[in-house]
Each structure stands twice: as structure tokens, then as C-alpha cells.
Amino acid sequence: MKTIGPKDLPLAEFHNALLTAVAPRPICFASTIDKNDNPNLSPFSFFNVFGSNPATFIFSPARRVRDNSIKHTLENIYETKEVVINMVNYSMVQQMSLASCEYAKGVNEFTKSGFTPVPSIKVKPFRVKESPVQFECKVKEIIETGKEGGAGNLIIAEMILMHISPNVLTAEGKIDQHKIDVVGRMGSDWYVRASGNALFEVPKPARNLGIGYDVLPDSIKQSHFLSANNLGMLANAEQLPDADSISIYQHVNKELQALLNMSLLNDEKREAIHKMAQQLLMENKVLEAWKVLLSF
Numbered sequence: 001m002k003t004i005g006p007k008d009l010p011l012a013e014f015h016n017a018l019l020t021a022v023a024p025r026p027i028c029f030a031s032t033i034d035k036n037d038n039p040n041l042s043p044f045s046f047f048n049v050f051g052s053n054p055a056t057f058i059f060s061p062a063r064r065v066r067d068n069s070i071k072h073t074l075e076n077i078y079e080t081k082e083v084v085i086n087m088v089n090y091s092m093v094q095q096m097s098l099a100s101c102e103y104a105k106g107v108n109e110f111t112k113s114g115f116t117p118v119p120s121i122k123v124k125p126f127r128v129k130e131s132p133v134q135f136e137c138k139v140k141e142i143i144e145t146g147k148e149g150g151a152g153n154l155i156i157a158e159m160i161l162m163h164i165s166p167n168v169l170t171a172e173g174k175i176d177q178h179k180i181d182v183v184g185r186m187g188s189d190w191y192v193r194a195s196g197n198a199l200f201e202v203p204k205p206a207r208n209l210g211i212g213y214d215v216l217p218d219s220i221k222q223s224h225f226l227s228a229n230n231l232g233m234l235a236n237a238e239q240l241p242d243a244d245s246i247s248i249y250q251h252v253n254k255e256l257q258a259l260l261n262m263s264l265l266n267d268e269k270r271e272a273i274h275k276m277a278q279q280l281l282m283e284n285k286v287l288e289a290w291k292v293l294l295s296f
């Protein structure tokens with residue numbers, strides 16, 4: 001392992017290491033106004049949601065590493081305590097990046113980046129029409145994490161109204177994870193698009209407990225074929241199949257039967273059994289995988 005303390009590298013390099021490792025980060029496209037009602041629009045990826053009751057976001061316009069100056073978004077929020085957080089999808093990425101340019105105070109980034117301002121209902125800052133989901137928020141608190149370049153300013157915002165584009169809804173009126181097509185920020189100039197093959201599901205563990213990794217037999221834990229994720233799936237099972245259900249399974253599964261009856265060396269048979277179980281795990285058939293593994 002390469003081990004680094006917070007002061008071991010030049011700050012810009014350390015900043016980059018953090019941002020490359022803590023990724024992908026969702027993007028808060030923050031719309032604010034100053035006390036004279038001038039709009040401002042800038043992206044921030046030090047961002048997430050931290051609770052749903054009350055619905056709470058935190059994002060952080062940090063002090064610039066370069067010269068320790070602070071961002072217009074932060075100045076505006078100190079002045080007016082309101083923000084609209086707009087989610088960014090793939091079709092918005094290039095214009096969103098343009099909005100991150102350091103235009104002078106008072107320059108309207110809606111105009112510069114070509115996004116369409118839409119009036120909000122409960123707060124003064126505009127919403128971004130092109131954004132699939134927009135959150136109107138009141139700022140509750142701002143926490144400075146330091147006074148030097150690179151320090152964060154945690155803006156704790158409570159959502160008071162959420163707007164969802166009909167284009168990203170399922171027939172049941174829920175947000176469709178595929179349709180929303182959000183992007184995340186990574187290190188340097190890298191982004192990630194959360195769609196297509198990048199999306200996969202991991203079933204949430206039920207209220208019942210998984211048997212646990214510690215319960216897996218050594219012959220399975222030390223398998224040359226089963227991956228860490230395969231073992232994780234097996235350990236997530238709520239219980240092992242009983243002897244009766246295993247023997248019924250052996251009876252109906254001709255492929256397994258044939259394999260068990262083959263005259264193979266023990267290691268070869270174990271390898272074939274593990275591969276068969278792995279195939280079942282790829283199809284999310286965890287209990288069947290266990291029945292195969294426990295047949296040997």
C-alpha cells in the first residue's frame with residue numbers, strides 16, 4: 001500500500017488523489033441569487049443527500065486551493081439562504097461544465113451556458129428547465145471546515161419542494177433509474193454515466209440475517225473459481241438448503257447427476273461443481289447454487 005498523510009503531498013496533488021479515490025460523486029447544479037437578485041449557476045460534486053425527514057442535502061463550495069478565494073455560490077447563499085439543486089443528466093454535461101467557468105460576479109451562468117431558467121415556487125433562485133429533477137431548498141446552516149485553501153463550506157440545505165420531469169417517470173409514477181441517466185464526477189476530467197451496463201442490482205439483505213461469510217465451509221472459501229462476489233452472495237443466503245431439498249434437486253437436475261456420477265479426480269469434480277454453482281449465481285439462483293455446492 002502507498003500510505004499518505006494529509007500534508008505529505010503538495011495540496012493540489014493531494015486534492016486530486018482524494019477526488020480520484022472518492023468517486024463517482026453526484027453533481028449538485030446549484031442555482032442561487034445574490035441580494036440584488038442576480039442569478040448564478042455552478043456545479044458542485046462535494047454533494048449528497050443525508051436524510052429524508054427532513055429531506056437534507058449538503059454540498060460544499062470549497063475555498064480555492066490556488067488562492068484561498070471563495071465562490072460566488074457561497075457568497076450568494078450567505079446573502080439569501082436559498083438554493084435550487086438541479087440534478088445533471090448526460091445530455092446536460094457539456095453545458096454544465098461551461099457553467100463551472102469562473103465568470104465574474106454578477107455574470108449570469110444561465111445565459112453563458114445556455115440553460116433555461118424557470119421560476120421556482122417557494123424560493124427565489126431559478127430552476128434549470130433541462131434538469132430531470134430539481135429541488136427547491138432553504139439553507140439551514142453553513143459550516144466552515146477551515147480557513148485555508150481547500151477548506152470546505154458545508155451548506156446544509158432542507159428541501160421544501162421537488163420537481164420531477166415526466167420524461168424520467170415509470171408508468172407507476174416513480175423515477176426510473178435508467179431514464180434519469182444521471183452523471184457523476186470522478187477524478188481530473190473524468191465523469192461516469194449511470195446507465196446501460198454500468199447499472200446493476202444487488203438485492204437488499206432482507207430483515208432476516210444472512211448466514212455470514214464465517215459460516216462458509218473452507219473448501220468454498222478457498223475455491224480457485226468462486227469470486228469474492230460469489231462468496232458474498234452465498235454468505236447472504238438466509239439459510240442453507242436441508243438434506244431433503246438437496247437430494248430432490250440432485251434427482252431432478254440431470255446435469256448435476258451426470259457430473260456427480262462421472263469418474264473424475266476429486267479436484268476436477270470440485271472445480272466442475274464450483275463452476276456450475278458460479279453459473280447459477282450469475283443467474284441470481286443462490287439457493288440452487290448452494291444445493292449444487294452441498295452435493296459434493
Ligand SMILES: Cc1cc2nc3c(=O)[nH]c(=O)nc-3n(C[C@H](O)[C@H](O)[C@H](O)COP(=O)(O)O)c2cc1C
Binds near residue numbers: 027042060096097102
Ligand atoms: C462537475 C463539477 C463539480 C465541481 N464540484 C465542485 C465542488 O464540489 N466544490 C467546489 O468548490 N468547486 C467545484 N467545482 C468547481 C466550481 O463549479 C467552480 O469553481 C465554479 O466556477 C464556481 O462558481 P461560482 O464562483 O459562481 O460559485 C466543480 C466543477 C465541476 C465542473
